[in-house]
Amino acid sequence: MWEQIRSNQIRSVILVAGMAALLLLMGYFLGLYFLDSGTGGVIIALIIWAVMNLVAFFQGDNILLALSKARKIKRDDYPRLYNIVEEMRIASGLERMPDIYIIDDPALNAFATGRDPNRAAIAVTSGLLQKLNRDELQGVIGHEIAHVNNRDVLLMSLCGILLGTIVILSWYATHMLFFSSMSGGRRSSSSGGGQAQLIILAVGIILMILAPIAAQLIYFAISRKREYLADSSSALYTRYPEGLASALEKLAASTAPVKSANQSSAPMYIINPFRKKGRAASDLSSTHPPISERIRILRSMAGGASLADYDSAFRQVHKGGRGVISPSAVAGAGAVSLRPAVPEAARREAELGKVERTREVSDLMWHLNNYKTITCACGTKLKIPPKLKSANVKCPHCGRVNRV
């Protein structure tokens, strides 16, 4: 497991380095054109990049969680979710328990954040808690814990910042170019290097157009790869790929977009928060692999739950070709057997039904919004808003007066 993370990191780091090279190249040519100094351009590019990094490093998690309007919960607020996260923490060998957040949103989604595994947070939507059973939730949480454990959050925010810097730089450069040509061209006095000027301009324009596209494609490629990897790790942790597969199936069936998601936070979600029904996920411009494909791979894992089994399932679905997991990782680990499925009838007995689950989650959301709950003698649960002044409340159901 550990070698796998490392070797995949090497491959990802090469791609990140490619993005960085793109940024520097763009800075250099733009600097050469606008400032007459390539170094100056590189320095400006680096400064923009550094500022964005600083902001993201110190505030990234908080911004993301605040943007998604996530509410932190404690163990007693919702023991089942807390327990599942702890189970997956133990299975993955993660040392510190991640913080748990709930997003009040009927859409089904979840994401992980936190730069290093010791300061991680996992957020799930309330819709997810309502719709998934224990095994399915475990698969999803396993996927998120894998993102934390594989340091995907760090990697994806590094990439995201590089991408953002490239986009910003090319946007400003395009505008500056446009306005400077409007005002009759600058530096017409410096005659002589006319030919060289033209070449620099041409290279600059090409870079301005192509760099953001190339950077985006690299970004998407890394993101998709990390999704497969997180799926395979989740199957390894739970020993039960069917849990995640059936969760993904439910997630695919509901297409409500996550209200509070945005483009930069998209790779952190378990499925793309913006996908639309009927539109096949295009191959190159998507942060996530097509869900149907992820499900098929998980369901093809007949032999076992190890990374090698995921890899061969991946190859089977893709009809040969290269796997997603580096060979060194596959070689080291032993065989891992699948956990047998609990019979459907027995599970239904042992678990809460859909109705109870929905009620439980809605009670939780009231509680998180500081509503008090009073159970009336007739069995009705009264939700008392936090701003209520009066000391007595009449039950709408039976008419009894309850004290707040």
Add this chain to the structure above:
Amino acid sequence: MNAVYIIIGIVVILLIMMASTYNGLVRLRNRVRNAWAQIDVQLKRRHDLIPNLVETAKGYMTHERGTFEAVTKARNLAQKAVGTGVGAQSKAEGELSSALARLLVVVENYPDLKANQNFLALQEELTSTENKIGFSRQYYNDSVLRYNNKTQMFPSNMMAGMMGFKASEFFEVTAAEEREAPKVSFS
């Protein structure tokens, strides 16, 4: 002169390799110890939960004295086995697991008990603790496999032999039938 440099270079490289092998062994051994501590925490949690569970369920399940006694007995034996080594402890805990599984199967016959909020909370805790024991065992065994491979494979086995790194024991589930979900018979 050149030969001296080459020899010094080789010695330095060897030393670096030995140091990193040693550190790798220590890291893996610590991981095994850490993983064992995780199992221990969960086993202790289970021992603490059982008296509560028995107390809550007893009032409802008046005809199941034998089942309760089996659980309590298995729990006490498991508690005694703490610290007696991985093999003995995993055997005692395995027996406790199957006694508990039998109890939870019988619970299905008592709908009143299943409506009790307190019991439901306990049941969630117990289910999750069982899962956590399973997952920590899984992680422990993974770590042991890795550590043992390192102590037995060339060339790190030489370092392991010199420095006294011994192979660790796996935490086995004792009997094959305990791995399967318990079956209910309606005879």
